[in-house]
Amino acid sequence: MTDARLRRGRGSLAVGFFVQGVTFALLVTRIPAIQDRYGISDALLPAFLAAVPILAGVASVTTEKVVARVGPAVVLRWSQPFVLLALLAVGAGAELWEAAVALGLFGLAVGALDASMNMLGVSLQRAYGRSIMLGFHASYSLGGIVGASLAWAGAHWHLSLFTSYLPVVAVLLPLALVGSRWYAAGGDGPTPEESAEKVGGGVAFKLLLPLCLVMTFAYIGDSTVANWSAKYLQDVLHSSEELATVPYNAYMVTTLLGRAVGDFGVRRLGAAAVVRGGAVLAALGFGLVAVAPGAWAGIAAFTLLGLGLSVIVPQTFAAAGRLFPGNSDAAVARLNVFNYVGFLIGSPLVGALGDAWSYRGAMLVPMVLVLVTVAYATSFGSRGARYGGGHERPRTVDVG
Numbered sequence: 001m002t003d004a005r006l007r008r009g010r011g012s013l014a015v016g017f018f019v020q021g022v023t024f025a026l027l028v029t030r031i032p033a034i035q036d037r038y039g040i041s042d043a044l045l046p047a048f049l050a051a052v053p054i055l056a057g058v059a060s061v062t063t064e065k066v067v068a069r070v071g072p073a074v075v076l077r078w079s080q081p082f083v084l085l086a087l088l089a090v091g092a093g094a095e096l097w098e099a100a101v102a103l104g105l106f107g108l109a110v111g112a113l114d115a116s117m118n119m120l121g122v123s124l125q126r127a128y129g130r131s132i133m134l135g136f137h138a139s140y141s142l143g144g145i146v147g148a149s150l151a152w153a154g155a156h157w158h159l160s161l162f163t164s165y166l167p168v169v170a171v172l173l174p175l176a177l178v179g180s181r182w183y184a185a186g187g188d189g190p191t192p193e194e195s196a197e198k199v200g201g202g203v204a205f206k207l208l209l210p211l212c213l214v215m216t217f218a219y220i221g222d223s224t225v226a227n228w229s230a231k232y233l234q235d236v237l238h239s240s241e242e243l244a245t246v247p248y249n250a251y252m253v254t255t256l257l258g259r260a261v262g263d264f265g266v267r268r269l270g271a272a273a274v275v276r277g278g279a280v281l282a283a284l285g286f287g288l289v290a291v292a293p294g295a296w297a298g299i300a301a302f303t304l305l306g307l308g309l310s311v312i313v314p315q316t317f318a319a320a321g322r323l324f325p326g327n328s329d330a331a332v333a334r335l336n337v338f339n340y341v342g343f344l345i346g347s348p349l350v351g352a353l354g355d356a357w358s359y360r361g362a363m364l365v366p367m368v369l370v371l372v373t374v375a376y377a378t379s380f381g382s383r384g385a386r387y388g389g390g391h392e393r394p395r396t397v398d399v400g
């Protein structure tokens with residue numbers, strides 16, 4: 001692949017990450033409005049939130065098989081417009097069943113999109129031979145900031161969900177379709193040694209398991225912010241609906257900052273050190289959320305959380321690519337399922353604990369889980385681990 005094709009592929013994939021950041025933020029920051037529009041009770045809300053990651057996980061597994069036939073670029077090219085149209089459908093309905101169908105379609109499309117998007121990112125990182133994965137996720141964070149800001153504007157001006165979503169989809173849909181023309185996988189294919197590994201061993205789950213656990217813990221933390229930060233500010237810290245959209249935005253700002261400098265940190269210190277530091281910061285952020293005396297203190301704590309969690313997920317995908325260089329698409333697809341496992345566990349768990357105990361106490365659970373990531377940091381390899389097509393495998397820890 002020429003340098004020009006690599007640059008175009010990298011730029012277009014960054015646009016894809018950005019579009020998805022906007023789309024997802026517009027959904028999760030308006031959960032209270034979605035709940036009010038469809039009359040979804042607090043008891044039923046966790047079931048709706050859980051359905052999205054379940055269907056996304058199913059789609060991620062299916063994507064592994066589809067990608068083997070058509071490649072990740074084709075899957076991403078068509079799944080992203082579908083996600084945008086599903087978001088529009090969420091804002092267009094009025095009946096409970098319409099919300100269920102729209103969110104279900106959103107979940108299926110997001111599963112295919114997330115898996116294929118990260119497959120392309122891992123592939124391009126190998127072609128570049130250095131850490132660039134955090135840059136893609138920084139684009140996602142930038143999109144999240146834009147999406148959360150648009151959600152704030154919608155809440156501020158008391159716009160309906162459909163009115164808020166329609167102009168955004170009208171802009172992003174053609175942007176995604178045009179940008180997808182330059183999607184490209186990095187490299188010229190696996191080496192003979194990697195091909196033998198792909199045919200012979202495939203993806204050994206025992207080796208992948210530590211990364212799966214890290215991904216799960218990270219997304220339990222991320223889903224807590226995405227699905228409960230607005231409700232936490234309104235119901236626990238007694239903020240307005242308008243101010244309740246701010247924590248996710250602040251979280252995405254520091255996520256963007258962390259990811260913007262994260263690749264440099266990985267090159268200087270190694271992925272393990274960066275992930276370890278991020279886990280400690282994220283745990284501290286959750287602890288501060290749990291004891292926050294008011295809305296602005298809560299926003300500050302969610303902001304710190306973003307800085308900590310920002311580095312973990314991109315480096316987990318990158319580590320999977322290094323661990324199975326000859327079969328990275330399959331490794332990423334299977335690892336991506338645990339993105340949704342984290343969402344599936346995190347959202348209902350926090351909601352159930354919040355109803356049965358307190359939402360402040362519920363914040364301590366993701367705090368402890370993300371802190372456990374420190375024990376698995378060695379799974380991300382040594383400081384000298386290569387990012388190209390090398391075979392140096394990250395060290396793994398015994399998970400029993």
